Amino acid sequence: xTFGTPAALWWLVLVPVVVLLYMLRARRExxxxxxxxxxxxxxxDLVARLPMRRLERNLLLLLQVLTIxxxxxxxxxxxVALRGFAGDAVVLxxxxxxxxxxxxxxxxxxxxxxxxxxxxxxxxxxxxxIAVVVAGLRPRLIAEFTTDRAALAxxxxxxxxSDAASALDGAVTLAASLRASGRxxxxxxxxxxxxxxxxxxxHAVGRGAPNAGITAAQTRLDARGHTQLMVRVEAFGETSAxxxxxxxxxxxxxxxxxxxxxxxxxxxxxxxxxxxxxAEVMLRGRDALAADDRAVVAVGREGQPTILVVGDxxxxxxxxxxxxxAAEVIRRAEVAxxxxxxxALVVLDRVAPLALPPGAYLLVGTIGTNLPVQIExxxxxxxxxxxxxxxxxxxxxxxxxARVADALAIRPQGGVVLVEGDVPLVWAYEGRGLxxxxxxxxxxxxxxxxxxAFPVLIANAVDWLAGSPQAKLGDAPVIAAGTWSRATLLDxxxxxxxxxxxxxxxxxxxxxxVGVYRLRTAGWERRWxxxxxxxxESSLAIExxxxxxxxxxxxxxxxxxxxxxxxxxxxxxxxxxxxxxxVRTLPRRSHQKGVP
Amino acid sequence: xxxxxxxLDPEFLSRLERLTLLSRRVYRSGLRGERRSGTLGRGVEFxxxxxxxxxxxxxxxxWNIYSRLDRLFVKLFSEDEDITVHLFVDVxxxxxxxxxxxxxxxxxxxxxxxxxxxxxxxxxxxVAFSDRPQKTLAxxxxxxxxxxxxxxxxxxxxxxxxxxxxxxxxxxxxxxRRGVLVxxxxxxxxxxxxxxxxxxxxxxxxxxxxxxxSDEELQPIVDGDLRLVDVETGAAVEVTADGTTMDAYAHxxxxxxxxxxxxxxxxxxEYLRAATSIPFEDLILRYLRAGxxxx
Numbered sequence: 001x002t003f004g005t006p007a008a009l010w011w012l013v014l015v016p017v018v019v020l021l022y023m024l025r026a027r028r029e030x031x032x033x034x035x036x037x038x039x040x041x042x043x044x045d046l047v048a049r050l051p052m053r054r055l056e057r058n059l060l061l062l063l064q065v066l067t068i069x070x071x072x073x074x075x076x077x078x079x080v081a082l083r084g085f086a087g088d089a090v091v092l093x094x095x096x097x098x099x100x101x102x103x104x105x106x107x108x109x110x111x112x113x114x115x116x117x118x119x120x121x122x123x124x125x126x127x128x129x130i131a132v133v134v135a136g137l138r139p140r141l142i143a144e145f146t147t148d149r150a151a152l153a154x155x156x157x158x159x160x161x162s163d164a165a166s167a168l169d170g171a172v173t174l175a176a177s178l179r180a181s182g183r184x185x186x187x188x189x190x191x192x193x194x195x196x197x198x199x200x201x202x203h204a205v206g207r208g209a210p211n212a213g214i215t216a217a218q219t220r221l222d223a224r225g226h227t228q229l230m231v232r233v234e235a236f237g238e239t240s241a242x243x244x245x246x247x248x249x250x251x252x253x254x255x256x257x258x259x260x261x262x263x264x265x266x267x268x269x270x271x272x273x274x275x276x277x278x279a280e281v282m283l284r285g286r287d288a289l290a291a292d293d294r295a296v297v298a299v300g301r302e303g304q305p306t307i308l309v310v311g312d313x314x315x316x317x318x319x320x321x322x323x324x325x326a327a328e329v330i331r332r333a334e335v336a337x338x339x340x341x342x343x344a345l346v347v348l349d350r351v352a353p354l355a356l357p358p359g360a361y362l363l364v365g366t367i368g369t370n371l372p373v374q375i376e377x378x379x380x381x382x383x384x385x386x387x388x389x390x391x392x393x394x395x396x397x398x399x400x401x402a403r404v405a406d407a408l409a410i411r412p413q414g415g416v417v418l419v420e421g422d423v424p425l426v427w428a429y430e431g432r433g434l435x436x437x438x439x440x441x442x443x444x445x446x447x448x449x450x451x452x453a454f455p456v457l458i459a460n461a462v463d464w465l466a467g468s469p470q471a472k473l474g475d476a477p478v479i480a481a482g483t484w485s486r487a488t489l490l491d492x493x494x495x496x497x498x499x500x501x502x503x504x505x506x507x508x509x510x511x512x513x514v515g516v517y518r519l520r521t522a523g524w525e526r527r528w529x530x531x532x533x534x535x536x537e538s539s540l541a542i543e544x545x546x547x548x549x550x551x552x553x554x555x556x557x558x559x560x561x562x563x564x565x566x567x568x569x570x571x572x573x574x575x576x577x578x579x580x581x582x583v584r585t586l587p588r589r590s591h592q593k594g595v596p
Numbered sequence: 597x598x599x600x601x602x603x604l605d606p607e608f609l610s611r612l613e614r615l616t617l618l619s620r621r622v623y624r625s626g627l628r629g630e631r632r633s634g635t636l637g638r639g640v641e642f643x644x645x646x647x648x649x650x651x652x653x654x655x656x657x658x659w660n661i662y663s664r665l666d667r668l669f670v671k672l673f674s675e676d677e678d679i680t681v682h683l684f685v686d687v688x689x690x691x692x693x694x695x696x697x698x699x700x701x702x703x704x705x706x707x708x709x710x711x712x713x714x715x716x717x718x719x720x721x722x723v724a725f726s727d728r729p730q731k732t733l734a735x736x737x738x739x740x741x742x743x744x745x746x747x748x749x750x751x752x753x754x755x756x757x758x759x760x761x762x763x764x765x766x767x768x769x770x771x772x773r774r775g776v777l778v779x780x781x782x783x784x785x786x787x788x789x790x791x792x793x794x795x796x797x798x799x800x801x802x803x804x805x806x807x808x809x810s811d812e813e814l815q816p817i818v819d820g821d822l823r824l825v826d827v828e829t830g831a832a833v834e835v836t837a838d839g840t841t842m843d844a845y846a847h848x849x850x851x852x853x854x855x856x857x858x859x860x861x862x863x864x865x866e867y868l869r870a871a872t873s874i875p876f877e878d879l880i881l882r883y884l885r886a887g888x889x890x891x
Contacts, residue, residue, distance in 0.1 A: 028823040028834055034693035034813060035784035036826040039833045041848035046841060584839055 001563075004077030011072040015065050022061050063578040067571055074567035089129045089145055089180030092117050092152075093200075094159050095191025096136045097166035098537035102192070102289045104209035110161045112205045113190035117156050120188060120203070121149055129180045132156055135171035135191065137164045137474050137512045145180045162512035163291050163533035164473040172197045184561065192542055208542040210237030212260050213292025214244075215535035217281050218470075219272070219299055221325065227299050229270040231281050235260030236539040242285045244268045248277050248299070255284075276300025278516055278529065288540055292533040296492075296515050298469050301327040303529075305466035306342065310335055311349030316449045317364060320458045321347070338483040341506075342524030345466035350442055357480040358433030358505045360465040362458075365408075365442040371429055372413040379409040382421035382441075393428055393437055393460045394418045397453045404448075407441035426457075428464075433478055433505055437461040471511060471528040479506045479519060479526060490518040492530070604707055604746075608877065612708055613715045615890045617681055617776065644672040680719040680735050680775030682801065683710055684764075685752065688726040689828045690784050692754030694810025694872050701808055701872045702780040703749045708880045709778055710745045712890055714738060719773065722748055725763035726756030735773055757828045760785050760792030768799040777801035778889070782808055783856065786829065790859055797863060804889050805860060807869040814871060816845065 003009070033039070094117060100110040117132075124130065129145035132155050143155040172195045175187045187200040194202050216232040231244055239262065245255035253275065258266045272279065281295040297303070304327040309317060312333060321329045330343065337357050340346045347362045348354075356368040367375065382404040388394045399419055407425055415429030418437075427438045448454045471477070481487070481501035489508060490496045492515020499506050499519070511517050517528045604612070648657060648668035656670045683706040691699040706722060713720040714737070721735035722745060733748040760781070777796050783789055783805070796803045818824075818837040825832045835841050853869065860867035866889060870879050884890050 028821045030823045030825055030832075031818065032827050033816070033824045034690035034698075034782065034810070034827055036824055036829075036831050036833045037784050037786060038813070038845060038848050038852060039824050039835060040831075041852065042841065042844040043833055043835060045844045045847060 001078050001080045004079065006076055008072060008075035008077075011075060012069065014068050014072070018064055018068060019061065022064075060578065060581055063574055063581065067574040067578060070567050070571045070574060074564045074571065078563045078567070080561055080563060088125070088127070089131070089178075089183065089185035090120075090124060091131045091133060091175035091178055091185045091187045092120070092156065093133045093135055093168075093171050093175050093187060093189040093191075093195075094156065095166050095168055095189070095193065096134050096159055096161045097168075097191070097193070098161060098163045098291045098533045099192055099289065099540055100161040100205075101291045102206060102209060102211070102540050104207050104288045104540060105205060108161075109192050109206045110159065113203070114156050114159065116203050116205060117188075117190050118153055121152055121156075129185075131175070131178055131180075131185070133171050133175045134159050135166040135168045135189075136162050137167065137510050139167050139171035139174045141174065141178075145178070145185075161291075163514045163530070163537075164512040165534040165536050166191075166193075168193055168195055169197065172200055176200070192540075194543060204542060206540065206542050208237075209288035209540045210235070210240070211287050211289050211292070211538055211540045212236065212240055212242055212283060212285075213287075213289065213535070213538035214281060214283050214295045214532050215265065215292070215538060217295035217297050217531045219297050219303055225274060227272040227275060227303075229272050229279065229281070229297060229299070231268045231270070231295065232265050233258055233260060233268065233283060234265045234535075234538065235262045237262060237541065240285070240287075242283055245282050245284055246270050246272070246279055247282070248275060248279045253279070272299055274300060277302050289538065291514070292535075292538045294514060295532045296529055297531055298527075298529045302527075303327075303470060305344035305462065305469070306330070307345045307347060307462065307466065308332065308340060308343035309347040309349060310340075311347075311351050311364075314349050314364070314444070316443045317347065317349050320455050323455060324459055324462055326462075337480070339524065341480045341484065341521070342526060344469070344526070345462060356434055356436070358478055359480040360435045361437075362461055362465060363436060363438040365439065367408060367410065367438060367440070368434075368436065370432070371434070371436065371438075372415070372431075373427070374411040374413065376409045376411055379407050379421075379423040380405065382407050382423065382425060384419055384421050384425060386420050388416065388418045391416055391418050391428060392464050394426075394457065395460055397457045397460065399448065399451060399453050399457070402446065402448050402451050404441045404446040406445050410440060435465055437465060469527050469529050471517075471530055473512060473530055473534055474510050475528070476510045477508045477519075477526075477528060479508070480504065481506050484521045487519050487521045490520065492516055604704065604711065608708075609711060611881065612712050615712045615885070616716050617679070617709065617713050617718055617890055645669045646672060680721065680773040681709065681713040682735070682767075682771075682773075682775060682777045683720065683722040683749075684767075684777055684779045684781075685722065685724050685749070686726070686758060686760075686779070686781030687724040687730060687752050687754055688756055688758030688784075689754050690758065690782055691808075693782075693827065694812060696872055697754070698782050698808045698810055698872055699752060699754050701876065702806075703752055704876050705780055705806060705808075705879065706778070707746055707749050708876075709884075709890070710749075711742050714742050714745065719775070720745060721771075721773070723763075723767055724752050725758075725760075725767070727759035728763050729767045729770070730756070732767070732770070735771075735775075758785050759787055760789055761787060761795055762792075764792045764795050764799075768795065768801075774800045775802065776889075777803045778806060779803060780806040780808065782810075782813070784813075784828075789856060793859070793863065793865060797865075804866045805856070805868065806884075807856065807867065809869065809871055811871055811873050814849070816842070 094113055102109050105112045127147055129147055130152050131141065131145045132143035132152060134140045134142050143152055146152065168191060172187060172189060178185055188203060189195050189200050190203045190205060192206040212233065212235040214231060215234050218230050219227050222228050229246060233244060239260060241259050243255050243257045246253045253272060254270045256268045258268060260266055277299055279297050279299045283293040304325050306328045307321060307326050309321060309329060309331045335351050340359060345360045345362060348366055350365040353367045353369050355370045384399045384402045387397060387399055404425060407423060409423045412424060412427055415427055417424040417427050419426035425440050429436045443449050481504050485501050487499045487506050488496050489499050492513045499508060511528060511530050514530050514533055519526045648670050652670050658669050658671050661669050685702050685706050687699060691702060710720045710722065717737055719735040719737045720741065722733040723729050724731040733745060793803055821836050823832050823834050857867060868883060870883060
């Protein structure tokens with residue numbers, strides 16, 4: 001038996017409380033009666049039935065304790081695996097992780113899984129409802145229960161593997177939660193990794209094969225301004241000699257031979273000088289999985305954010321942003337949120353307060369009207385007394401002693417105050433689709449521009465706010481849409497999909513392929529680069545099933561049966577029984593043998 | 597008008613005057629009364645003949661029969677005698693229970709029966725008893741005694757513990773008059789009723805039991821865990837007043853009533869049980885008539 005909410009079992013402490021109350025209840029209230037003669041006779045009769053009386057009274061207590069225990073158990077959401085409880089329905093779970101692209105079975109593990117699923121579809125009865133769940137980056141139900149075999153086969157064939165790891169257990173949970181005509185379905189998993197749920201049937205695909213792959217690729221600027229590319233390569237299963245080549249726009253920039261030994265990652269460093277663009281790293285030579293033989297990195301300006309500065313010219317801000325590494329710094333005097341989506345960071349410099357669309361902002365001497373702060377006027381002659389030492393924006397920044405002539409006085413209702421005098425002077429907030437750092441003063445009205453820590457503060461803020469176009473597998477960016485209602489998302493495979501703006505933002509689907517994603521509108525384009533496949537997918541060994549039973553002769557299916565409804569039913573019966581017993585013990589009107 | 601006069605209203609009293617107390621037996625009081633008895637004697641109503649015996653009064657010889665049959669027969673007449681009614685009213689503390697209290701009800705019953713007796717020139721006495729006769733009103737005759745009787749009954753108050761046998765024994769030794777003994781009580785005697793009623797029979801009383809009960813005794817309204825304390829004795833019983841207990845109480849109550857009924861049947865004692873909730877007039881005019889105490 002497993003519990004969905006085991007913490008609910010703490011409510012069992014109510015049981016001793018009920019017993020205690022039951023014991024305390026036995027205090028007797030004195031009452032005068034004309035005679036106890038008949039009562040004495042009655043109690044003499046009762047003494048003869050004392051064991052039964054005790055049983056009745058204890059039965060009431062027992063029922064109360066049982067009722068509490070059953071309700072608490074129901075709150076804990078227990079479930080058990082029962083054989084033969086599953087209905088006719090079947091859910092097919094297809095693993096679509098990166099390792100399913102492996103070619104140790106021809107043509108690939110995914111195709112083998114699709115063929116096995118199709119074969120099972122053939123074997124199942126024509127009236128059995130079947131659903132299909134894809135175990136990708138996130139579990140997805142791609143076909144609801146249907147008996148339309150052609151539609152199911154088509155749905156299975158359309159499944160494509162990603163470069164990410166799969167949420168297999170989540171997919172199994174989703175599949176187990178599906179009900180056909182109120183009954184749970186038998187779950188069949190097709191993949192190269194055994195699910196941890198012992199109630200499902202696992203159809204293992206793949207034989208296991210040696211592999212080598214790129215498990216990390218990163219760039220950084222060195223002191224000369226050159227881009228250094230670091231590539232980590234690992235071997236799984238057998239030693240091999242491979243070469244790592246870096247190319248850009250079809251032109252090979254460098255290559256290096258590496259000898260790969262299982263368990264010993266190799267790191268290859270490449271000096272890419274001042275090159276700018278999207279570099280492709282290839283691990284040359286054949287192996288069973290091609291997905292991890294390729295990495296993509298943004299190099300130079302390509303890997304840096306585009307910054308949009310809005311407001312009147314400001315020599316201090318302009319000087320700082322000229323010094324910062326950025327793909328592009330655009331300055332605009334007019335406040336036009338429609339074009340802000342193209343920039344990774346928007347700097348609002350002393351503009352009138354306005355409602356901020358979702359995105360990343362550095363506010364200088366202004367505030368957003370939709371931020372959770374209360375403006376209390378201005379504060380003059382502030383001296384910085386405290387600086388946060390833990391927040392990334394103030395890392396290595398010590399502005400104590402710096403003075404500010406005039407600042408907005410705010411009372412934050414959330415976020416983090418990073419720098420403060422008598423009032424907050426720098427405040428950071430993240431939420432509601434916003435990531436904001438607010439300088440509550442004009443730097444020109446302070447001595448911060450001459451303070452050596454000021455550029456570091458701005459650089460840290462840019463890093464925290466804009467990051468870099470380099471994204472992680474599974475990221476699902478949220479971009480301010482401005483006045484645009486639709487945009488096109490181009491994936492690394494060349495596919496495209498329309499994305500509609502919702503509530504002023506484009507919410508992109510999770511990115512699960514290695515390469516460059518592009519979001520395009522008529523006015524601008526944003527890019528995100530996914531570097532490598534999930535390194536956990538590079539090992540192609542097939543682990544023996546630890547929990548799930550491998551497919552074999554057809555057996556009555558195990559089904560995860562949730563006990564909560566049954567327990568609540570039992571609780572209702574217990575309460576009814578307790579009520580009946582209680583009513584039975586109530587004083588009843590009997591025939592009065594007193595009237596002549 | 598005194599409190600005693602309020603026991604019964606005049607209209608009800610006039611209805612009572614049409615009733616008569618019944619007795620199965622004739623008691624030799626030595627005085628001729630208004631009641632026709634089974635004794636043949638010097639009354640005015642012819643009853644029978646018997647053969648003449650020497651010493652018989654010649655005035656009762658039927659000479660017409662002698663002329664026809666040539667034998668002497670004496671005419672016999674029913675003799676009118678009076679009876680004595682002893683109203684034995686329980687005034688123990690338990691009689692103060694109920695709404696109206698059992699004692700109030702008992703006093704009115706005793707007043708009504710006493711008035712019927714007095715109106716028929718019977719002798720009526722009253723005794724207030726608990727574990728002994730507390731107050732006694734000597735038997736008296738005629739309507740003039742009604743006011744005294746009512747005042748006596750109106751002054752009764754519940755007090756003391758009850759013991760029918762002890763009270764009857766003491767009373768029997770005090771009085772020589774025998775007659776109808778109307779015991780009006782809740783019969784909640786810890787020592788039972790058998791000894792007392794046997795004693796009454798032994799002393800040649802003709803007992804008539806009027807058993808009064810309040811509704812609370814017939815159907816107690818109790819709930820939960822209680823310690824019931826006897827108002828007379830202070831004895832306590834711990835009960836959990838649930839359905840089972842109330843069933844047991846009802847069973848014990850019915851068994852007790854049955855015991856009383858069986859005892860009275862065996863000993864030819866008239867018995868009437870009444871709840872104080874039934875109208876008093878109904879008890880007198882309907883149930884006591886049906887019970888054979890009055891006619």
